[in-house]
Amino acid sequence: MATISRGTVPAPGPAAAVGPAEEPRETGPRRQSWTVRRVLLTIPLVGFAALFLYPLLWLVAASLKPASQVFDNSLVPETWRLDNYVQVWDELPLLHWIFNSVSIALLAAATVSIASSVVAFGFAYFRFPGRNILFGLVLGTMMLPGSVTMIPTYLIWKETGLLGTWVPLFGANLFGSAFYIFLQRQFYLGLPRELFEAARIDGSSYWQLFWRIAMPLSIPSFIIVFLFEFQAAWNNFQAALIYLNGESVEDFTAPLGIAYAMTKYSPTAGGQGDYQYVMVASLLVTLPMLLLFSVGQRYFVEGVATQGRKG
Amino acid sequence: MTPSTVTPRDTGTRSRSRRSTRPARTARYNRREALAGYLFISPWIVGFLVFTAGTMIYSLVISFSHYNLATNVIRPAGTSNYQELLENPKVATSLGNTLFYAVLAVPLEICFALLLAMLLNGVGRGAGFFRTVYYLPKMTPMVATASMFLLLLNGNTGAINQGLRSIGIDGPQWLVDPGWVKPSIVLMTLWGVSGTMVIFLAALKNVPRDLYEVASLDGAGPVRKFFSITLPMISGAMFFNVIILTIHAFQVFDQAYLLFWRDQNNAAPDASLFYAVYLFQEAFRQFNFGFAAAMAWLLFVILMILTFIQVRVGNRFVYYEGGR
Numbered sequence: 001m002a003t004i005s006r007g008t009v010p011a012p013g014p015a016a017a018v019g020p021a022e023e024p025r026e027t028g029p030r031r032q033s034w035t036v037r038r039v040l041l042t043i044p045l046v047g048f049a050a051l052f053l054y055p056l057l058w059l060v061a062a063s064l065k066p067a068s069q070v071f072d073n074s075l076v077p078e079t080w081r082l083d084n085y086v087q088v089w090d091e092l093p094l095l096h097w098i099f100n101s102v103s104i105a106l107l108a109a110a111t112v113s114i115a116s117s118v119v120a121f122g123f124a125y126f127r128f129p130g131r132n133i134l135f136g137l138v139l140g141t142m143m144l145p146g147s148v149t150m151i152p153t154y155l156i157w158k159e160t161g162l163l164g165t166w167v168p169l170f171g172a173n174l175f176g177s178a179f180y181i182f183l184q185r186q187f188y189l190g191l192p193r194e195l196f197e198a199a200r201i202d203g204s205s206y207w208q209l210f211w212r213i214a215m216p217l218s219i220p221s222f223i224i225v226f227l228f229e230f231q232a233a234w235n236n237f238q239a240a241l242i243y244l245n246g247e248s249v250e251d252f253t254a255p256l257g258i259a260y261a262m263t264k265y266s267p268t269a270g271g272q273g274d275y276q277y278v279m280v281a282s283l284l285v286t287l288p289m290l291l292l293f294s295v296g297q298r299y300f301v302e303g304v305a306t307q308g309r310k311g
Numbered sequence: 312m313t314p315s316t317v318t319p320r321d322t323g324t325r326s327r328s329r330r331s332t333r334p335a336r337t338a339r340y341n342r343r344e345a346l347a348g349y350l351f352i353s354p355w356i357v358g359f360l361v362f363t364a365g366t367m368i369y370s371l372v373i374s375f376s377h378y379n380l381a382t383n384v385i386r387p388a389g390t391s392n393y394q395e396l397l398e399n400p401k402v403a404t405s406l407g408n409t410l411f412y413a414v415l416a417v418p419l420e421i422c423f424a425l426l427l428a429m430l431l432n433g434v435g436r437g438a439g440f441f442r443t444v445y446y447l448p449k450m451t452p453m454v455a456t457a458s459m460f461l462l463l464l465n466g467n468t469g470a471i472n473q474g475l476r477s478i479g480i481d482g483p484q485w486l487v488d489p490g491w492v493k494p495s496i497v498l499m500t501l502w503g504v505s506g507t508m509v510i511f512l513a514a515l516k517n518v519p520r521d522l523y524e525v526a527s528l529d530g531a532g533p534v535r536k537f538f539s540i541t542l543p544m545i546s547g548a549m550f551f552n553v554i555i556l557t558i559h560a561f562q563v564f565d566q567a568y569l570l571f572w573r574d575q576n577n578a579a580p581d582a583s584l585f586y587a588v589y590l591f592q593e594a595f596r597q598f599n600f601g602f603a604a605a606m607a608w609l610l611f612v613i614l615m616i617l618t619f620i621q622v623r624v625g626n627r628f629v630y631y632e633g634g635r
Binding site: 042148156 | 340341344345346347348349350351352354355356357358359361362363365366367369370373380427430431433434435437441442443444445446447448450451452453454455456457458459460461462463465468469470473502505506509510511512513514547548551552554555558561562564565568569573574575576587590591594595600603604607608610611614618
């Protein structure tokens with residue numbers, strides 16, 4: 001790779017979009033210094049990659065060790081215990097936790113992405129008094145710390161008798177969420193208005209403009225919203241702690257379940273120190289996210305990058 | 312108001328609005344379109360009234376009362392909850408811890424994320440692979456991260472201290488020594504810094520390359536280029552990251568709760584009492600809703616003031632393309 005000069009490199013990933021190939025061919029000494037620069041940059045990149053990967057590799061190794069070897073910190077287990085993966089199903093109600101988490105995450109992602117799209121289309125297409133002020137309010141709520149609304153929200157769910165169900169864990173998503181509204185609105189604003197005007201002249205209703213034109217075209221950003229919320233709901237520990245901690249262990253979500261397992265096996269809390277089971281459970285909760293990332297990486301990265309652009 | 316008047320005006324305004332591209336401030340609104348617009352955004356309006364405005368006012372009301380969850384009785388408490396904010400030493404402790412953590416975490420996160428982003432931006436080819444690897448921790452659920460780091464940070468047998476020992480450093484008792492509680496959590500936070508990194512990376516890619524070339528011709532070195540071109544050009548992303556990371560740092564909960572407050576065996580109860588953790592305990596362990604609501608409002612006011620200051624300072628330094 002060291003011999004390839006900048007001028008001949010064909011579009012290296014997304015970076016190429018900005019640095020187009022019309023740069024003049026570089027002369028000998030400059031090309032050389034450029035290669036040195038790349039090597040100098042690659043060394044720390046590899047080092048950091050090792051730092052970022054180590055805990056995950058350690059986790060995989062620890063999940064395959066007997067309890068006595070978890071702390072030997074070797075990345076290759078001395079004694080392989082594939083058995084851990086069988087045992088853990090007896091030790092912990094993992095299937096329940098994963099089922100609960102998947103269901104809640106799907107509900108949360110589906111509701112918030114549809115509701116946010118509807119609201120975003122309202123802000124993007126229609127002209128009505130107070131639109132800009134209201135959209136400013138949408139952006140303002142993004143800055144609101146969650147702990148301020150935490151207690152009254154709990155009381156609302158208590159008053160409606162929905163405590164102990166899944167509703168408190170996704171119910172607020174039915175009304176859309178600020179960042180997702182912002183994201184979808186940006187996308188709709190990029191669609192040519194003539195598209196909608198033409199459909200209006202052909203007799204489409206406003207709802208059809210949204211459902212037949214805007215929605216199908218916005219699938220990419222819709223996927224971003226869906227994946228983001230799926231991940232957020234999957235990871236959500238605090239809400240599960242508030243709303244599900246009093247329920248039986250089978251009703252926990254995966255994050256709450258792992259917190260429970262951390263205590264259950266902790267020697268200081270009277271456990272046997274069977275951390276390998278906690279590690280198996282942690283790995284099983286992480287794997288779906290890594291799988292999601294492997295198929296939807298560009299959506300995640302694009303979504304995060306968009307966050308910075310709203311500032 | 313009556314439907315019969317709607318139709319003619321409807322067509323009138325639409326043709327007018329099509330003629331002029333000027334936004335709707337001066338144009339009369341098409342009533343049917345406006346109504347439809349309100350209908351489309353109505354889910355958000357309801358949500359805002361109930362779950363944002365409603366809860367905030369409700370929370371304010373509760374903060375001036377003693378709320379007994381068991382009997383559902385609200386007694387007025389005057390300002391006593393707010394007086395307790397001043398008198399209760401745990402409030403000061405938790406606020407101090409949180410402030411300390413934020414001051415430690417935010418600059419480190421910013422610097423580390425910017426460093427990674429600049430490395431990725433500089434290397435060009437192959438950056439995609441490293442970006443993927445760096446992003447994996449961000450995909451790891453916080454509970455899994457915590458359960459891993461609980462063992463990695465173990466003072467005696469943990470991998471981090473074993474690694475330090477191999478290079479001759481006697482690592483601290485991360486999760487036991489009160490002085491190392493915050494650095495432990497900062498370490499976990501830094502491991503998942505890639506979200507901030509991606510935002511910086513997107514900003515770096517938008518810096519016009521010819522700026523650097525012109526600067527090179529003028530004889531500017533890399534340091535000068537960084538401070539005179541890169542930093543001003545990405546100041547928007549910097550501004551956003553600082554504000555968001557500060558808000559997050561003040562609400563740090565999951566890491567602290569999972570590492571220290573899961574059960575009764577907390578080796579460093581004073582040093583690990585973060586504001587959000589104490590707020591949670593008062594609300595959902597003691598069911599002291601009135602006091603907890605007052606705590607929540609104090610946090611809200613603090614964050615408002617901090618964000619306001621950051622925006623004021625930021626406006627002086629942030630460069631917006633096209634001069635906003």
